[in-house]
Amino acid sequence: MATLNYASKYSAKIDERFTKSSITAPAINNDYDFTGVKTVRVYSIPIVAMGDYNRSGANRYGTPDELGDSVQEMTLSKDRAFTFTIDRGNHDDQMMVKNAGVALRRQVDEVVIPEIDKYRLKIIAGGAKNSATAALTKADAYAAFLDGMEALTDELAPASGRICYASTNYYKLLKQDDNFIKASELGQQVKFTGQLGSVDGVPIIVVPKSWMPENTAFVITNPIACCAPVKLSEYKIHENPPGISGWLVEGRVYYDAFILNNKKGAIYTHLTAAVSD
Numbered sequence: 001m002a003t004l005n006y007a008s009k010y011s012a013k014i015d016e017r018f019t020k021s022s023i024t025a026p027a028i029n030n031d032y033d034f035t036g037v038k039t040v041r042v043y044s045i046p047i048v049a050m051g052d053y054n055r056s057g058a059n060r061y062g063t064p065d066e067l068g069d070s071v072q073e074m075t076l077s078k079d080r081a082f083t084f085t086i087d088r089g090n091h092d093d094q095m096m097v098k099n100a101g102v103a104l105r106r107q108v109d110e111v112v113i114p115e116i117d118k119y120r121l122k123i124i125a126g127g128a129k130n131s132a133t134a135a136l137t138k139a140d141a142y143a144a145f146l147d148g149m150e151a152l153t154d155e156l157a158p159a160s161g162r163i164c165y166a167s168t169n170y171y172k173l174l175k176q177d178d179n180f181i182k183a184s185e186l187g188q189q190v191k192f193t194g195q196l197g198s199v200d201g202v203p204i205i206v207v208p209k210s211w212m213p214e215n216t217a218f219v220i221t222n223p224i225a226c227c228a229p230v231k232l233s234e235y236k237i238h239e240n241p242p243g244i245s246g247w248l249v250e251g252r253v254y255y256d257a258f259i260l261n262n263k264k265g266a267i268y269t270h271l272t273a274a275v276s277d
Contacts, residue, residue, distance in 0.1 A: 080253050165207050222263075
C-alpha cells in the first residue's frame with residue numbers, strides 16, 4: 001500500500017522530478033497505416049543481376065526468371081496500461097496537492113514517454129545491419145563516428161536525415177577528442193562555445209544513461225528505417241466512479257517499433273562491449 005503523507009503545515013507546492021520530452025520522434029516514420037488492424041505486411045521486391053547481351057540465339061538478354069517477392073509482417077505487441085486512484089478524503093486532508101489532471105500529466109512525462117523512447121532505441125540499435133564493438137577513449141571517439149558514417153555510405157544509405165543518439169559517456173569523450181576539435185568544422189566552435197549540436201552535419205541527441213540500450217556508445221540512424229506506430233493512446237479521469245469517492249485515473253498505450261528489412265543498412269551501432277542475453 002502506498003505511503004500517504006497527511007498535511008498539517010506542508011507546502012502546497014510539489015517537489016517535481018525532472019522530465020524529458022520524447023527524444024525518439026525524429027528517428028521514426030509513420031509511413032504505414034495500422035488503423036483497423038494490428039498487423040501490416042510489407043512487400044519487398046528483389047532485383048536481378050546484369051549479364052552480357054548475346055547477339056544470337058533466342059534468349060539474347062539472358063534466361064528470364066520470374067521476379068519473386070518477400071513479405072515482412074509487423075504485428076503490434078506492446079499493449080500497456082496504468083491506473084491509480086486519488087481518494088477525496090486524502091485529497092482534502094493533504095491540502096489538495098494531488099490534482100488528477102496534473103498527476104496524469106506527470107505519469108505520461110515520467111513513465112509513458114520514457115518507456116516508449118527506451119523501447120524504440122533498443123529496437124533501432126538492435127536492428128543495425130552494421131556495427132562495431134570496441135571500448136572507446138577520447139583519442140578515438142571521433143574516428144569511431146567516422147567509421148559509422150563510412151559504413152552507412154557504403155550501404156548507399158541517404159546522407160540526409162541521419163541522426164546520432166549518443167550516450168552521455170560517448171558525448172563526453174567526443175568533446176575531448178583532439179581529432180574532432182581539429183578536423184570538424186563544428187569542433188572549432190566547440191573549442192570556444194562548449195556546445196555540441198551536430199557532428200559533420202548529423203544532429204547529436206544525447207541520451208540519458210538509463211535510456212540507452214546496454215553497452216551502446218552511439219547509434220546513427222535515419223527515420224526511413226524505423227516504423228513506430230502508437231495505435232492507441234488513451235487517458236481517462238473518472239470522478240466519483242462506482243465504489244470510489246474521488247478520482248480514478250486510467251491510461252492505455254498500444255505501440256511498437258519495427259525496422260524495415262531493406263532499410264537496416266541505414267542504421268549503425270557502436271557497442272562498447274558484448275551485449276549480454
